[in-house]
Amino acid sequence: MSVLDELIAFSLPAVPKALVRVFARPYIAGETLDDQIRVIRELNRDGFMAATGLLGEFVTRREESEEAVGEYEKALDAIDEAKLDSNIHVKPTHLGLTLDEDFCYDNVRSLAEHARGYGNFVRLDMEDSPTIDATLDLYFRLREHFDNVGCVIQARMRRSLGDVRRLASAKANVRLCKGVYIEPRDRAYTDPRIIRENYVWLLEELLRAGCYVGIATHDELLVWHASRLIDELGLKPHQYEFQMLHGVERELRRVVRDAGHRLRVAVPYGPSWYPYSVRRLRKNPAIAGYVVKAMFK
Numbered sequence: 564m565s566v567l568d569e570l571i572a573f574s575l576p577a578v579p580k581a582l583v584r585v586f587a588r589p590y591i592a593g594e595t596l597d598d599q600i601r602v603i604r605e606l607n608r609d610g611f612m613a614a615t616g617l618l619g620e621f622v623t624r625r626e627e628s629e630e631a632v633g634e635y636e637k638a639l640d641a642i643d644e645a646k647l648d649s650n651i652h653v654k655p656t657h658l659g660l661t662l663d664e665d666f667c668y669d670n671v672r673s674l675a676e677h678a679r680g681y682g683n684f685v686r687l688d689m690e691d692s693p694t695i696d697a698t699l700d701l702y703f704r705l706r707e708h709f710d711n712v713g714c715v716i717q718a719r720m721r722r723s724l725g726d727v728r729r730l731a732s733a734k735a736n737v738r739l740c741k742g743v744y745i746e747p748r749d750r751a752y753t754d755p756r757i758i759r760e761n762y763v764w765l766l767e768e769l770l771r772a773g774c775y776v777g778i779a780t781h782d783e784l785l786v787w788h789a790s791r792l793i794d795e796l797g798l799k800p801h802q803y804e805f806q807m808l809h810g811v812e813r814e815l816r817r818v819v820r821d822a823g824h825r826l827r828v829a830v831p832y833g834p835s836w837y838p839y840s841v842r843r844l845r846k847n848p849a850i851a852g853y854v855v856k857a858m859f860k
């Protein structure tokens with residue numbers, strides 16, 4: 564992480580909201596479900612699948628989680644009504660994980676039920692390291708009743724090989740990413756080269772075990788390794804998918820699609836875009852650097 568990244572991230576909270584909106588705009592569909600549906604429609608038209616995420620995390624009141632469940636249900640209804648190709652992904656702490664694990668389970672369970680009625684799918688995002696055990700417990704609890712749920716593994720975490728082996732034996736649907744949260748060295752690899760190598764190791768474990776993997780990365784070397792493994796294992800396009808974030812590496816996204824792979828674009832929306840953007844930028848200043856560099860490209 565460069566000094567420039569840190570400086571940009573540090574000064575962002577002092578920047579007027581209107582300017583932060585300019586930074587955030589390419590990465591967020593907008594504030595409303597209508598904005599979200601418009602962006603999904605464009606993505607589908609261009610040959611990409613989508614993943615809908617409502618912005619929000621680490622809520623402190625149960626009502627905030629209940630509102631999020633209601634909004635996600637409306638999103639699932641709208642996606643089905645418009646015959647769009649988008650699943651949903653939820654942050655467990657948005658649905659109350661740090662308030663009460665049973666409350667969070669009930670919230671995700673009702674979304675999984677709602678989604679199942681439409682043949683749709685719910686993925687549990689992975690957040691910072693203190694929430695990993697509870698999130699995996701939530702996932703395995705849900706799997707006792709649902710097949711239309713998935714989870715996320717972060718290649719940055721030292722524990723992930725063990726988690727992957729446990730998930731592989733359950734034939735889990737796993738999104739594999741590097742991990743966006745800056746974690747202490749005793750829990751996470753901090754050298755980007757090791758994080759990359761670990762990503763490839765975990766990906767190979769999951770694919771060889773027959774898991775459906777959401778290969779979530781904009782790192783072209785990892786896209787190359789994934790393509791190599793897919794070829795070596797003779798996988799068909801319906802057995803995995805690539806995933807990228809809205810507004811990031813659009814050219815690489817098209818390259819992956821044109822090579823015959825399926826690619827899902829994760830699109831966040833919601834009125835909480837401002838606190839979310841600032842918190843995210845402060846938590847991982849490298850993102851601020853990406854944003855500014857992208858503006859000058």
Ligand SMILES: Cc1cc2nc3c(=O)[nH]c(=O)nc-3n(C[C@H](O)[C@H](O)[C@H](O)COP(=O)(O)OP(=O)(O)OC[C@H]3O[C@@H](n4cnc5c(N)ncnc54)[C@H](O)[C@@H]3O)c2cc1C
Nearest residue numbers: 688689715740741742743779780781782806807808829853
């Ligand atoms: C679909 C999806 C879902 C994710 N879900 C989770 C999750 O549940 N939990 C979690 O911890 N992390 C999640 N992440 C974030 C992930 O962990 C990484 O932080 C992020 O993808 C950057 O890693 P990278 O593999 O793209 O490689 P990097 O080396 O970090 O990035 C490669 C290049 O992509 C561009 N880039 C990457 N990220 C951004 C950005 N945010 N803005 C602008 N440009 C960017 C830059 O040009 C960069 O040089 C998700 C990522 C994706 C794509």
